[in-house]
Amino acid sequence: MSIKTICIYGAGALGGAIAAKLANRVGNDATVSVVARGAHLEAIRSRGLSLREADAETPLDVHLTATDDPGTLPPQDLVITGLKGHQLPPAAEGIASLLKDSTRVVMILNGIPWWYFHRDTRSGHAELQFDELDPNSRLWRLIGPERVIGCVAYQGAEVINPGEIRLSNRGRFVLGEPSGEMSPNLEAIGALMTSAGLSITTTPDIRDEIWSKLMGNAAFNPISALTRAVMTDIMADPALSAMVGKVMNEVRAVGEALGARFTMTIEQRLEHSRHVGAVRTSMLQDLIGGKALEITPLIGMLVALGRLTAAPTPVSETVLALVTQLDRENRRGS
Ligand SMILES: NC(=O)C1=CN([C@@H]2O[C@H](COP(=O)(O)OP(=O)(O)OC[C@H]3O[C@@H](n4cnc5c(N)ncnc54)[C@H](OP(=O)(O)O)[C@@H]3O)[C@@H](O)[C@H]2O)C=CC1
Numbered sequence: 001m002s003i004k005t006i007c008i009y010g011a012g013a014l015g016g017a018i019a020a021k022l023a024n025r026v027g028n029d030a031t032v033s034v035v036a037r038g039a040h041l042e043a044i045r046s047r048g049l050s051l052r053e054a055d056a057e058t059p060l061d062v063h064l065t066a067t068d069d070p071g072t073l074p075p076q077d078l079v080i081t082g083l084k085g086h087q088l089p090p091a092a093e094g095i096a097s098l099l100k101d102s103t104r105v106v107m108i109l110n111g112i113p114w115w116y117f118h119r120d121t122r123s124g125h126a127e128l129q130f131d132e133l134d135p136n137s138r139l140w141r142l143i144g145p146e147r148v149i150g151c152v153a154y155q156g157a158e159v160i161n162p163g164e165i166r167l168s169n170r171g172r173f174v175l176g177e178p179s180g181e182m183s184p185n186l187e188a189i190g191a192l193m194t195s196a197g198l199s200i201t202t203t204p205d206i207r208d209e210i211w212s213k214l215m216g217n218a219a220f221n222p223i224s225a226l227t228r229a230v231m232t233d234i235m236a237d238p239a240l241s242a243m244v245g246k247v248m249n250e251v252r253a254v255g256e257a258l259g260a261r262f263t264m265t266i267e268q269r270l271e272h273s274r275h276v277g278a279v280r281t282s283m284l285q286d287l288i289g290g291k292a293l294e295i296t297p298l299i300g301m302l303v304a305l306g307r308l309t310a311a312p313t314p315v316s317e318t319v320l321a322l323v324t325q326l327d328r329e330n331r332r333g334s
């Protein structure tokens, strides 16, 4: 696969960080552009994109083509989406306008993605679609699950000001084909992102990564939004950390019912979470910013898949009801 044109669609926290690194390192060999919007877009256009890494003394500043109209860009070899799950369906046509036959689309997402059951061989539900993730199958029809490369991000990031992104740790990304194939395209995209200075691994088991990451996000993201607490403070509170453990147990039960394999015990996962630091989850960032919360992929689908597999999710159902109401109130007030 020759990658000469790359568009990052939704250059927010993670997408923006990846765009800055790609533009910096591979900008001479490939054209890197971003689709962004609002004040963030204006800042990128006028001052460029500025990336602050946890252990770097000076920010990385790059200038690249930025637009809110993907129709002005040529068809791309590679599209990387940095949109939240609920922002994907409204962007489906825009993303589709960047595609040619060979284009691959890396989707950085927390939670259960819209393409989850495409070519899945372990759940017994291959090709199942969920309207709550992909209304009227817009993504399925306009982009197509066969183009997708899944991406699980173990990396904290935040847009601290328009045009300015901060990475909160030296994180990593895991890429995988929905089919599990270690395809030449997967390896080429992994190598390209690695050459940009990102920590990338490729896997034949992307769904296992999705479930393992979901253990943290289904618990911490809504609980952090409900309490406005950073991760260390949630873990320091015995009642909250017990609730985190219960949600993690429910994630494990539903995941296993669909064939996922977990490598860590709940105790190990909890211990790991104690050391993540004073991280504001992406859902807490959105709450503070008055934005819609990424609820369905992170906890709504956990409850829906619990029903599908007859695995009980009582604590997650309660958390879902509370965070759904919080989201309504937050948007009413913004
Ligand atoms: N941030 C983090 O620390 C982590 C995030 N993740 C996951 O990665 C994914 C991306 O998250 P994150 O980087 O935080 O997302 P952000 O909200 O920071 O970035 C999304 C960006 O896309 C923009 N956008 C949305 N719709 C459009 C559109 N139609 N056209 C142009 N721009 C658009 C948003 O603009 P606007 O702000 O105006 O909505 C925003 O700038 C999520 O699934 C998240 O859960 C995973 C690990 C860590």
Ligand SMILES: CC(C)(CO)C(=O)C(=O)O
Binding pocket: 110, 153, 154, 155, 156, 157, 216, 217, 220, 221, 279, 280, 281, 282, 283
């Ligand atoms: C909390 C964090 C950074 C890692 O689990 C994350 O994935 C998020 O904020 O959505």
